[in-house]
Amino acid sequence: MPVTRAGVCAPCLLAVRLGEDDSWAWGELHDEALAPGRPRQLALDIDGVALPGARPVRMPQAKSGRRAAIPSWLRARLPEQVHDDPRVCPPQVPGQLGLFPTPARQFARAHAARVGDRNIPGFEAVSQQLQQMADERRVRARTMWIWRLEGFARLALAARDPDQHQVAAEALKDLLYNGPILGQALDRAGLLAPPPPRRIVAPRGTGPTRQGGQRDPELRGQCTHCLAWANDRRVMCAPCTNWCHQMRKRGGSEAECDRCHRTLMLSGGMCRRCRIVVAETEVDTAQIAMKNGDQLWFARPHAAALAVGCFAPGTAAPQGRFALKRRRARARAKSERQLSEHLVDPAQLELFPSLLRDWTRLDTSAPPALTAAAESLVTDFTAYMRGRGWNTDFFNGSIRTLRIVTGHLGADAPIQESDIRALASMRADLQGARVINYLRLRGLLAAQPPTDPCIARARYHATAIARPAFSTSVHAFIDVLLGQGSTSSRARSPKTVENYVGAILGTLEAWIADGLTDPREITRKHIEDALDPLRGDQARRLHTALRSFFRALKRERLVFRDPARSISLTTSRSVPTALPSDRIAGLLDRLDDPRDRLMVALVAIYALLPGQLAHLRRTDLDRSKGRLRLRRAGCMDHVIYLDAFTLRLVTAWELQRHRRWPDSSNLCRSETHRS
Structure with a gap:
């Protein structure tokens, strides 16, 4: 089928003219690639009804380089999209300073096309000046020249700081080679700000100077260490002088500050100014290096005073307003904590129950917020330990361990004993023995299966006891024999543990059958009645096991007194017969x-x-x-x-x-x- 110079046949041009394929027309005008095989409606040739002319959509570009004209009927059917991309020079809030300084950037013609329809104040005045400059310079391609510079003028005006009517002179370097011409247009329109006076920083000890080497009287008397201004001729203020003298007496030396990167006398890696700013603002506890981002202050009676020479980096004095600010900051951070994403749901089975959690990569300094059940459990644990008469200085590590575990895993499901032991082994200030005993007493402990068969049999016999109080006591007795009680002790062999548990098991079951419900009800008479019918090795075996059992319960404060302490067993020992x-x-x-x-x-x-x-x-x-x-x-x-x-x-x-x-x-x- 014959086609036109544009490569399109007459029926397709007719279909585009009738509005049957606007997507193809848009792609053809904007050089966009479309899939082949366009749908087309068949046309009927009826006498007396004339079809519209199949005129081309656009002609190929001529060799002269002129742009191809778009027909008016097609421009009306396919209007251009509005060009106002909010990502390019977004409008800023008037009256509010930017949080970060403007980074280095470079504008291109593509950026100008994305803000072509934005209403920018002052653009008409710059456009008029560009037209006058084109007439004065007798530019041949006047339309193209003005069109290109108008786009960069839009970018320069859109990039102004909030509440700034004029364009900063240092912002013209972002416009590449168009900066000088646009600078003239902006200056003639009254929209170019004058350049700031250039200042030259003098060597240390001479003070700031202006261009030409003359000393600036307005900046005279600024301390080179804390940058406090006193309008005198001192290079270093009196507090910084005394502080440097104290640091030298302690063996300090000048080095690069970790925060401001200046070479000064340091204490804990920071200079005096940075120590004061960190304690005053509480914004740099993560040791973020901020250059030229601090507020200046006056010297003499208005200077910031803080004893920063005797404390660790990032800390303030233990008393005073800085300590109060730190407590309030910690309370605010605690209130903003979120719940853990790893709370255990008791209604959901574990995918890999045999795998052990790795607590070494966990940041235990800031645990997540506690749920209502976890908070109630920690409170009850504290009351339980206070009720037993333990000193609070000795069980803070146990409370911290329970708070970390319940914060990450919750308190709705039983807690694995292996998790508590793994967490307690990380640091010396974390303790897990009391937590394990308490959770076992409350029925919230998933006991770790012992690997030794003797310990496994001893645990099995302890769990099989009918009365919970006796079962819990035997488990605590096993923990003490293994050296895992609330107080560290020498661990016995697994066989000894099994023998002790097997020796007292029958006696405990007999006491339970007699109606006893708790080991606290056992008296000296009960023990004597149990030992009375036994003789020889059987009596000694039971007597030794019962004494060890009640001694362990007394140390774990599960009984008020030890009924077997004063019981002695009289046995006859055979004297070896001498050889003749x-x-x-x-x-x-x-x-x-x-x-x-x-x-x-x-x-x-x-x-x-x-x-x-x-x-x-x-x-x-x-x-x-x-x-x-x-x-x-x-x-x-x-x-x-x-x-x-x-x-x-x-x-x-x-x-x-x-x-x-x-x-x-x-x-x-x-x-x-x-x-």
Whole structure:
């Protein structure tokens, strides 16, 4: 089908003229790509009804570079969009200063096109001046020249600061190469602000000067440290002078300030001015470096005075108005805390219940806000510990631990014991033993399954007890034996824990069957009745376990008194039967080695064990006094008084040892013989 020079056939031009494909017409005019295959309505050729002319939408651009004209009928059907992008030089609120200084920027023609329809005050006056300048310069492409500069004039006027009628001279550099021409147009229209006087900062100690090297009388007397102004000839004010003298006496030196980056005398990484500003404004506790962003003050009686030399960075004095401001800031920050995003819902199952939470990456200094249930739980925990008579200085770490855990996980679901232990292991000021015991007592603890089978069996027996008070007491007894009670203690072996729990389990069940509901009801008579029918090892086993049980409950303050403390068990101990003298003489006659003869005598006469013989040393023997010391781990040493016969055997062994190893430094008798 024949097409026009624009590449469009006559039926398509006719369809566009009739308004059947406005999207194609818009894309054709703005050089936008559209998908091929345009829908078109068929036209009927009826006698007497003439179709409109199929004139082209736009002609290709001529070689002269002139813009193609858009037909009036198409311009009326497809009007141009309004160009006012709020992201380009947004209007500012009059009377309000900007929070941040204007950053470095560069305007382009594309930015000017996005604010082409904005109503900007003063633009008509600048446009008239541009037309007069075009006539004066006899610009050939007058329309194009004015059109380009008018766009940059809109940007310069739109970028003015709030409540500023004129354009700042330093803002012309944002207009690239159009700045000088627009500066003349703005100046002729009365919209260009005069440039500020240029000031040159003099070397340290000479004071600020104006251009030309003359000293500025208005800035005379400004302290180079705190920048306070006193209108005198001092380079440093008296408070800064005294402060620097104190810092030098403490061994301080000049370095770069962490906040203002000036090289001055520092205390805790900051100069005196920054310490005062931080304490006064409470805006820089995160150590944000702000250059030229502080308010100046007057010196002498109006100067800001603050003792900042003895405190840590970012802190003020413990008393006074600065301490009050810090307390109010902490209270305001506490009221603005939000609830945690990780609250545990008891109605929702965990996706990975076996995984342990990593509390090391958590910021425990600012926990989230507590829910109503968590706040009630923390309050009840505090009242519970006060009711037991504990000093508040000793359980602040426990309250802090419970507050952090309930703040992040909530108090609606049982709390994992592993979470409390992991959190308490992070810092020394976090404690979890009392929290675990309290949550177990309230039924809000998901106990951590023990890995040792002996501990697992002991926990199982404790949980199987019918009465909750007795079950809780046995669990607390197990914690104490494992060294996990409210007071640190030496941990017993898992087998010992299982034996103790197994020893008292039957007695506790008998007391429960008799009607006892709490360990506090047990008296001395109950313990004596339980021990009376037992004899030998059974009595000693139960007596030892009950004494350890009630001692642990008394230390954990679960009972008022220890009923088993004054109960003693009388048992008969069998005395070893001594060997007859003829048998000892017969044994010694069969041995030729003096060492073997001495060992037989020590075992037969003094009943020494093989382990005690192996650890005897030469320094344990005192031949002049006839004494032999036995070392016992965890107990006092035992002294044996040797008779004359044993001393003769010892002397024979010493002589043989000296003959065989005269230069030996080994102190152990048995190892010397093996060598």
